[in-house]
Amino acid sequence: MAPVTHLEIDIRQKSYPQVGRAPAHLALEGLKMTLQGSEFVCVLGPSGCGKTTLLNLIAGLDEAYEGRIALPLAPGGRRPVMGYVFQNPRLLPWRTVVENIELVLSPEQIRSGLVDELLAATGLEAFRHTYPERLSLGLERRVALVRAFAVQPDVLLMDEPFVSLDEPTAQRLRLLLLQIWKDRPTTVVFVTHNMREAIQLADRIVLLSPAPGRVLADIRVGIARGDRDDTADIEAFRDRLIRENPALYREL
Amino acid sequence: MAFKSSALIRALSLVALLAIWQLLALLVESRALPPPLEVFEVLVAGVKDGEIPYHIGITLARVAASFVLAMAIGVAFGIAMGRSKGLDRFFDDWLILFLNIPALVTIILCYVWFGLIEAAAIAAVAINKIPNVVVTVREGARSLNPDYMELAQSFHIGGGKTLRHVILPQLFPFVVAAARSGLALIWKIVLVVELLGRSNGVGFQVYTFFQLFDVASIFAYTLAFVAVVQVIETAGLQPLEARVNRWRR
Numbered sequence: 001m002a003p004v005t006h007l008e009i010d011i012r013q014k015s016y017p018q019v020g021r022a023p024a025h026l027a028l029e030g031l032k033m034t035l036q037g038s039e040f041v042c043v044l045g046p047s048g049c050g051k052t053t054l055l056n057l058i059a060g061l062d063e064a065y066e067g068r069i070a071l072p073l074a075p076g077g078r079r080p081v082m083g084y085v086f087q088n089p090r091l092l093p094w095r096t097v098v099e100n101i102e103l104v105l106s107p108e109q110i111r112s113g114l115v116d117e118l119l120a121a122t123g124l125e126a127f128r129h130t131y132p133e134r135l136s137l138g139l140e141r142r143v144a145l146v147r148a149f150a151v152q153p154d155v156l157l158m159d160e161p162f163v164s165l166d167e168p169t170a171q172r173l174r175l176l177l178l179q180i181w182k183d184r185p186t187t188v189v190f191v192t193h194n195m196r197e198a199i200q201l202a203d204r205i206v207l208l209s210p211a212p213g214r215v216l217a218d219i220r221v222g223i224a225r226g227d228r229d230d231t232a233d234i235e236a237f238r239d240r241l242i243r244e245n246p247a248l249y250r251e252l
Numbered sequence: 253m254a255f256k257s258s259a260l261i262r263a264l265s266l267v268a269l270l271a272i273w274q275l276l277a278l279l280v281e282s283r284a285l286p287p288p289l290e291v292f293e294v295l296v297a298g299v300k301d302g303e304i305p306y307h308i309g310i311t312l313a314r315v316a317a318s319f320v321l322a323m324a325i326g327v328a329f330g331i332a333m334g335r336s337k338g339l340d341r342f343f344d345d346w347l348i349l350f351l352n353i354p355a356l357v358t359i360i361l362c363y364v365w366f367g368l369i370e371a372a373a374i375a376a377v378a379i380n381k382i383p384n385v386v387v388t389v390r391e392g393a394r395s396l397n398p399d400y401m402e403l404a405q406s407f408h409i410g411g412g413k414t415l416r417h418v419i420l421p422q423l424f425p426f427v428v429a430a431a432r433s434g435l436a437l438i439w440k441i442v443l444v445v446e447l448l449g450r451s452n453g454v455g456f457q458v459y460t461f462f463q464l465f466d467v468a469s470i471f472a473y474t475l476a477f478v479a480v481v482q483v484i485e486t487a488g489l490q491p492l493e494a495r496v497n498r499w500r501r
Binding site: 060083094131 | 399400402403405406407408409413417418421496499500
């Protein structure tokens, strides 16, 4: 049997119960999407549309929902490995950079030399033994990126990983992400509310509605990856997207 | 400079204390308040003939045993109650009950039920301390950062690694606070336990000297013991705390 490489998401309903005076909240409803193996999909939607909720459901952090999420079967039938890059880097402050990365790895992975490779690729070698509180936000995000790739994930979840960085730093990290992903392809679900970022990174953009989130549009980014360094192409694609999907412009 | 002057102030304060003591002793001129020099002579003699080290050693062993027992049980219950609402509700009233039982009552009951044996003495001390440890550690366990728990869960690092590398480091300040106040409380209770039902240790000796009205010896034992506890605090707990907190800016 060939391994199932796609990720299938079919959420009928996800709601949060009433807490105190905060009313119950319907976060996702009728959300269906499928990701092919090694596909890079950006989930684009306005704030509060349930993007993080969706990632948490895929990650298995929250099992209280109606519907089904079928993870790709990893080679050999083992449980698929998840990498998660959270919105804040979530590095443990009492562990150095390399200790933070090694925490999520198996002894074989630690011995494999992959961490050294990734640290070199991201320019973090000099910070190996630094504690996170001494790093800038941009560097912390790099570490979180390395940590997620170091587990060699079958599915990589990214929750606005470059938000609140200055644009040049964010741009450097996007290029770094694409570089690492090209060398180690994996299925990526990348959540963002930045349309230019989505166009630059994704094979496909899935547009979510405001809460309760469901898929409004599913758009293939028709620009060859090599041409995306040209901002004019990205702007042109963005203008066309907004023209063809008026909903996009309204929501973002 | 700042260090020098603070050391100087400390030395001055110590000299002042000794001076007041000496002055009072001269004024009172009674066996009830021996002057510092006499206490010092008793102390030196006691250390030389091995009496003081022997009894302090016994007492320290009891302190260590009850301390380890109280910390282990207290930390386990503290984590469990801090993480599980059900367990917290179930054990909360027990906790309030045990917090309010006077130490003397626990000690007497332990001796009555289990006899005048070592295990009863150590259990009595531990039972007195466990509720305080639970309360402190529970506070820590309630304030664990959910972000870090999600991190551990989404990367499937497993229960053992999560406990050791994610949960315990967050609890460490609370455990140290419990350990500090624990040491101070435990060695005082151990003395009472020894007075009531043991035939060695500092508590037993103090009681003997009380019956002999030998205040100089009581002073000598007390000073020696306070010194030992202070050494444990500065040479043991403080460096440990500094080491584990080295990541803090």
